[in-house]
Every structure is written in structure tokens, then in C-alpha cells.
Amino acid sequence: xxxxxxxxxxxxLLGPGLADWSAARAVLNGELPHVAARTVLPPPAxxxxxxxxxxxxxxxxxxxxxxxALAHAGSDSALDVRALSTVxxxxxxxxxxxxxxxxxxxxxxxxxxxxxxxxSVHNAAAGYWGIAYGCTEASTSLCAGDASFxxxxxxxxxxxxCGAPAVLLxxxxxxxPQPLHAKRPVADAFGVALLxxxxxxxxxxxxxQLRLSDAPAATMDDAGLESLRASIPAAxxxxxxxxxxxxxxxxxxxxxxxTARLAVEVQT
Amino acid sequence: MTPLQLTHFTATSCLGRGLSATLGALEAAHSxxxxxHFETVELxxxxxxxxxxxxxxLPPSLQHFDCRNNRLAQLGLTQDGFDVAxxxxxxxxxxxxxxxxxxxxxxxxxxxxxxxxxLDPLTGALTADFDYRGTHNSFxxxxxxxxxxxxxGPAVTVCTxxxxxxxVFAAAQRMLAAGQIDAxxxxxxxxxxxxxxxxxxxxxxxxxxxxxxxxRARDGLSIGEAAxxxxxxxxxxxxxxxxxxxxxxxxxxxxxxxxxxxxEGAGARSxxxxxxxxxxxxxxxxxxxxxxxxxTPSNDSAESRAVATLFxxxxxxxxxxxxxxxxxxxxxxxxxVICALALQAELMPGGLNLxxxxxxxxxxxxxxxxxxxxxRVLSNSFGFGGANCALLLGRAG
Numbered sequence: 001x002x003x004x005x006x007x008x009x010x011x012x013l014l015g016p017g018l019a020d021w022s023a024a025r026a027v028l029n030g031e032l033p034h035v036a037a038r039t040v041l042p043p044p045a046x047x048x049x050x051x052x053x054x055x056x057x058x059x060x061x062x063x064x065x066x067x068x069a070l071a072h073a074g075s076d077s078a079l080d081v082r083a084l085s086t087v088x089x090x091x092x093x094x095x096x097x098x099x100x101x102x103x104x105x106x107x108x109x110x111x112x113x114x115x116x117x118x119x120s121v122h123n124a125a126a127g128y129w130g131i132a133y134g135c136t137e138a139s140t141s142l143c144a145g146d147a148s149f150x151x152x153x154x155x156x157x158x159x160x161x162c163g164a165p166a167v168l169l170x171x172x173x174x175x176x177p178q179p180l181h182a183k184r185p186v187a188d189a190f191g192v193a194l195l196x197x198x199x200x201x202x203x204x205x206x207x208x209q210l211r212l213s214d215a216p217a218a219t220m221d222d223a224g225l226e227s228l229r230a231s232i233p234a235a236x237x238x239x240x241x242x243x244x245x246x247x248x249x250x251x252x253x254x255x256x257x258x259t260a261r262l263a264v265e266v267q268t
Numbered sequence: 269m270t271p272l273q274l275t276h277f278t279a280t281s282c283l284g285r286g287l288s289a290t291l292g293a294l295e296a297a298h299s300x301x302x303x304x305h306f307e308t309v310e311l312x313x314x315x316x317x318x319x320x321x322x323x324x325x326l327p328p329s330l331q332h333f334d335c336r337n338n339r340l341a342q343l344g345l346t347q348d349g350f351d352v353a354x355x356x357x358x359x360x361x362x363x364x365x366x367x368x369x370x371x372x373x374x375x376x377x378x379x380x381x382x383x384x385x386x387l388d389p390l391t392g393a394l395t396a397d398f399d400y401r402g403t404h405n406s407f408x409x410x411x412x413x414x415x416x417x418x419x420x421g422p423a424v425t426v427c428t429x430x431x432x433x434x435x436v437f438a439a440a441q442r443m444l445a446a447g448q449i450d451a452x453x454x455x456x457x458x459x460x461x462x463x464x465x466x467x468x469x470x471x472x473x474x475x476x477x478x479x480x481x482x483x484r485a486r487d488g489l490s491i492g493e494a495a496x497x498x499x500x501x502x503x504x505x506x507x508x509x510x511x512x513x514x515x516x517x518x519x520x521x522x523x524x525x526x527x528x529x530x531x532e533g534a535g536a537r538s539x540x541x542x543x544x545x546x547x548x549x550x551x552x553x554x555x556x557x558x559x560x561x562x563x564t565p566s567n568d569s570a571e572s573r574a575v576a577t578l579f580x581x582x583x584x585x586x587x588x589x590x591x592x593x594x595x596x597x598x599x600x601x602x603x604x605v606i607c608a609l610a611l612q613a614e615l616m617p618g619g620l621n622l623x624x625x626x627x628x629x630x631x632x633x634x635x636x637x638x639x640x641x642x643x644r645v646l647s648n649s650f651g652f653g654g655a656n657c658a659l660l661l662g663r664a665g
Binding site for chain 2: 002004051054082091092093098101102103105106110111112113114116117118119120121122123124126127128130131133134135136137138139140141142143144145147148151154155157158159161162178179180182183184212257258259260
């Protein structure tokens with residue numbers, strides 16, 4: 001079976017006790033211990049004021065990790081963010097907004113605000129991204145439940161295989177408020193962005209080769225990180241991120257669907 | 269792109285179950301829109317409701333997926349022998365080589381909306397039988413279809429509001445081109461719920477009457493629901509002339525506003541241009557355009573500008589949403605199937621409910637059915653958040 005390939009140009013990350021990719025890299029390298037702490041979401045400075053006021057937690061999360069991946073892409077890069085294809089993937093979207101809408105619809109007057117309604121679409125973060133960066137390139141927003149990170153990685157690499165020079169993958173999930181939290185116990189907000197580029201000869205960038213597999217998924221040695229991996233769909237990326245942090249070649253198995261895992265060979 | 273064949277396809281909407289009912293309604297210029305009496309909704313609006321969904325049952329082993337949206341998926345899959353065709357493809361290709369790419373906007377959210385009326389008065393908890401993964405989550409419908417057929421290939425929901433199930437064709441095409449699968453179940457399933465009925469009402473985008481796309485006095489959309497599917501495979505060297513091909517797909521983003529289209533239709537134009545480029549075709553090669561045509565003042569105005577800029581004022585076009593309502597996340601797939609029917613039946617369906625054409629919309633909008641040999645047709649889908657997609661479909665001969 002054919003494999004899909006792509007190079008990891010840069011990353012952005014935000015999660016519990018992981019303030020950005022640099023901090024996460026130190027933890028995943030083993031240089032620093034992982035200290036559990038609630039995810040702190042920065043205000044989305046890149047948005048115009050009207051949109052900034054309307055942005056919920058997942059939008060802040062997606063914009064933060066995407067902005068970090070862009071910042072690490074370097075100024076010498078030929079990448080133009082306005083023409084950069086994006087793949088957004090999330091298991092649940094904006095759970096706070098969904099909860100408020102369901103509360104309103106269960107109330108007597110059933111009135112929901114226009115902002116709540118347009119923020120309820122799964123592609124809200126992609127819409128805000130486009131407005132923030134003036135990006136008119138194609139963008140998709142995916143959901144595959146717990147397999148959402150894997151589905152996004154497959155789509156991004158398939159776009160590279162079909163000729164896209166670069167694709168920004170943004171995977172993000174945030175916790176639901178109660179009562180949905182009891183039914184869907186996502187622990188906290190976690191997002192990761194990977195700027196993926198088509199494989200080029202002689203490139204020093206880490207290269208990924210992906211295929212479907214039925215072997216069992218890798219877990220994290222650290223109990224805290226493993227708990228994140230197991231409870232937040234976007235954090236299913238952690239075994240891959242660990243290898244990228246350590247710049248260690250080899251194959252890592254990522255959790256994907258009930259019926260399949262993703263075997264990702266990392267070449268450094 | 270290399271053309272792909274829609275080896276089987278089907279659609280179920282307020283026009284009826286399956287292709288024959290759908291084509292029959294289009295030929296008769298019949299609209300399926302009716303005054304809204306859905307659930308407990310008290311709004312003066314019209315809807316395109318699929319009849320008797322409450323009587324549909326999922327297989328016993330998949331009861332945890334039971335919700336209106338998956339019942340609609342189940343009903344749609346069993347029309348026109350589509351499920352039989354999928355089983356035969358799996359037998360031929362293997363369960364790991366058939367992917368699932370479905371669009372929805374609200375999945376089974378209706379179940380959650382109703383569950384929130386029955387929270388535990390002491391603890392605020394949802395009832396014990398509430399199944400988040402099987403109903404509420406956007407993936408539920410693709411997960412259901414994947415499990416129903418025992419598939420082991422990639423499965424995903426594309427969730428870009430009203431362009432969701434147009435974009436699934438592009439996503440599946442990439443996965444086929446990249447060699448990861450040999451066939452794809454593509455489609456869209458979206459069902460009526462309170463979030464969209466009250467949400468579009470809050471934006472003042474739903475009409476109190478049956479929607480009137482391209483009418484001078486158009487005042488909003490009518491929400492519909494639908495399940496539409498196609499089995500997408502690489503085309504063999506020789507084809508029946510009536511075979512339907514996906515010739516190209518174009519995607520773009522507006523980068524303009526969350527719920528209003530770019531006034532000049534810049535994103536819409538770009539999506540159509542890309543679909544043409546993807547197919548290696550020029551505007552004059554397109555015989556008919558099935559418009560997004562929601563019937564909101566802003567959509568029809570922006571879309572007509574985009575179409576006129578690219579195609580001029582001659583290419584026949586129409587919106588079929590006066591017949592089906594706006595099936596939101598299922599609209600792209602529903603209208604792709606309508607385009608396939610149009611190609612096979614040589615029928616350009618006229619737009620319904622029109623009283624007076626808007627003279628500001630300078631396109632060749634069809635107000636009645638027209639018969640003509642069609643080789644290639646374009647289908648437009650544009651969504652909230654500025655997510656645009658255009659699909660080019662054609663006959664093999």
C-alpha cells in the first residue's frame with residue numbers, strides 16, 4: 001500500500017502544563033518534568049476587535065497554535081499565509097457555545113443570538129482564521145470523533161500528495177461544561193498546529209511517512225502526558241510530537257479509528 | 269484531476285425517497301416545502317421535511333447511533349440499491365479500501381436539544397440513555413455508515429456548514445488520487461433541528477414563506493433535510509455514455525465575514541474558477557449551473573455577480589432550493605445528485621416559487637424546466653465562515 005509523505009516545517013502547541021511548542025519540546029525531550037496546570041488561552045490579538053469579542057475558547061486555541069506555527073516558520077520562508085491551505089480538525093468544536101444554545105432552546109423563549117448561531121458551526125475557527133489572515137485559500141474543517149487528529153493528518157498529507165506545496169494542520173479540542181462534560185469527559189483544552197510541506201530533496205526537515213496499520217497505538221511513559229493523550233482527541237498526537245521533539249527517527253503508532261491506527265515513520 | 273465515476277448515487281429529501289421520486293418531482297415542478305410544524309417549533313416559516321423518519325429503525329446492533337440524522341442516513345442508504353452497491357464494492361475491493369466522507373452541519377444535535385429539556389432537576393445531569401458519540405458528535409453519521417458496512421478504511425465528517433457535502437467529493441478525490449483507497453462513499457446527511465430553525469430565524473435569514481431564490485422580493489431561505497450519497501470510484505477505460513463523472517472540484521475561502529458572503533462573490537468566483545481549472549475546462553464548456561441560490565438577499569446577489577463575471581449572462585442556471593429547501597450540510601451532495609439526474613434526463617430544472625425575477629441579478633435564471641442535451645454541469649455550495657466549493661459533473665458521452 002502506498003504511503004503519504006510530508007515534512008514538518010514548524011509547530012505550534014498549547015495544552016495543560018504546555019505553554020507553547022518550546023515548553024512542550026523541553027517536556028517531551030525529558031529536560032523538564034510535566035507539571036499539570038490548566039491550559040491558559042491567550043486573547044486572539046490577530047483578530048479585528050469585533051471578531052475578537054466574539055471568539056470563544058476553541059477559536060482562541062486554534063488561532064494561538066496556528067500563529068505559533070507561523071511564527072516558527074521563519075521570515076525567509078516563501079510561505080504566504082494568505083495562500084496557505086488549512087485543515088482544521090476538532091472532535092467537538094465549541095462546547096461552551098453548544099451548551100448555551102441547548103440551554104436557550106430548552107428555555108421558554110428559545111431565543112439564541114446571531115453570534116452564538118454563527119459560532120456554532122464546526123468551521124467557526126476556520127472562518128475566523130480566514131478573516132484574521134486574509135486567507136482565501138481552500139480550508140476544510142473535519143471531525144472524526146476521537147480520531148480527529150488522525151483524520152486531519154491524513155487529509156493534510158493527501159493534499160500534499162495532490163500538489164499543495166504546504167498545508168497548515170490545526171487540531172484542537174476543549175472541554176465541555178456540565179452536563180455534557182459527564183458524557184464527554186475531555187480533560188482540558190489542547191491544540192497543536194503542524195505546518196507541513198511537500199518533501200524536497202536534501203531538506204533537513206523531519207519527514208513523515210504515513211500508512212494505516214492494525215498494530216496497537218503507542219502510549220506515553222509519563223502518566224500525566226498519557227492521561228492527556230487518552231482524554232483529549234487532539235493530544236493523540238503526543239507520541240508523534242515526542243519523536244519530533246527528540247528528533248528521533250523511527251515509527252510511531254497513533255490512535256485513529258476503532259478499526260485502524262496510523263503508522264507514522266519519522267525520518268530525521 | 270483525473271475524472272472519477274459516480275458508479276451509484278441516490279437522494280432522499282422532502283421531494284421523496286430515491287431517484288425516481290426526486291426526478292419525478294423536478295419534472296413536475298413540485299415543491300416539497302410545507303408550513304413548519306416540526307417538533308415543538310413555533311416559527312412562521314416553511315420547511316422541507318422528509319416524511320415518516322420517526323418510523324425508520326437502525327439495525328439492532330447499532331442502536332446507540334439512533335437519532336433523527338442517522339435514521340435519515342439509514343433511509344437514504346437503502347434507496348436505489350445503494351447499500352447493495354456498497355456491499356458489492358466492499359466484496360470486490362476489501363473493507364479497508366473503501367473510505368467514508370460525509371458532510372453534515374448539525375449531526376444528531378436534535379437529541380441533545382431535547383435532552384436538555386429533561387435534565388435531572390437536582391444534579392442537572394443528562395439522562396442515562398444519552399449517547400454523545402452515537403448522536404451528538406459531528407462524526408456520528410460517518411461513524412454510523414462505517415460501522416453499518418463493517419468498513420476499516422478512512423472515515424471522516426467534513427463540517428464546513430452549507431458546503432460540507434460538496435467538499436467531501438474533493439476530500440475523497442484526494443484520498444483516491446493518493447492511492448489510500450479504491451472507492452469512497454461520499455454524501456451528506458443533515459436533518460431538521462431547533463438550532464438551525466431558531467438560528468437562521470435569529471439572523472433574519474429564514475423566510476416566512478416558501479423560499480423564492482432570485483425573486484425580486486426574496487426574503488430568506490427555507491430549511492430542508494436530506495440524505496444523498498454517491499459511490500466514487502476510478503473510471504474504467506470504457507464507459508456507458510450515461511455514466512456520470514466528477515470532472516473537477518474547486519474550493520476557496522471568503523476571508524470576509526462569518527455569516528455574510530463577500531458582496532462581489534469573490535470567493536464564489538474563485539471556487540468556480542478552480543473547479544474549471546481542475547477539470548481543464550473553460551466557462552463555455554458548462555451547459556447548466558445548479559446555483560447555491562438560498563433565497564437570501566445577500567447570497568443570491570453575491571452569487572449572481574460571481575456567475576456573471578465568470579460565465580456572462582447566457583449560461584442557464586437555477587436554484588433547486590425552492591423545491592427541496594436548503595438541506596444545509598446535505599445540500600452539496602443533494603444538488604450533486606440532482607445534477608447527475610439532470611445530465612441523465614437532459615433536464616434543466618427551473619427555479620420554483622418565483623413571482624418576479626430580480627432584474628439586478630444579471631444571469632440566465634431559468635423560471636421553468638428546459639429540456640436540452642447536457643454534457644457538463646456545475647454545482648455551487650457556499651457555507652458560513654466563507655467556505656466555498658464548486659463541483660463540475662459531466663456525462664461520459
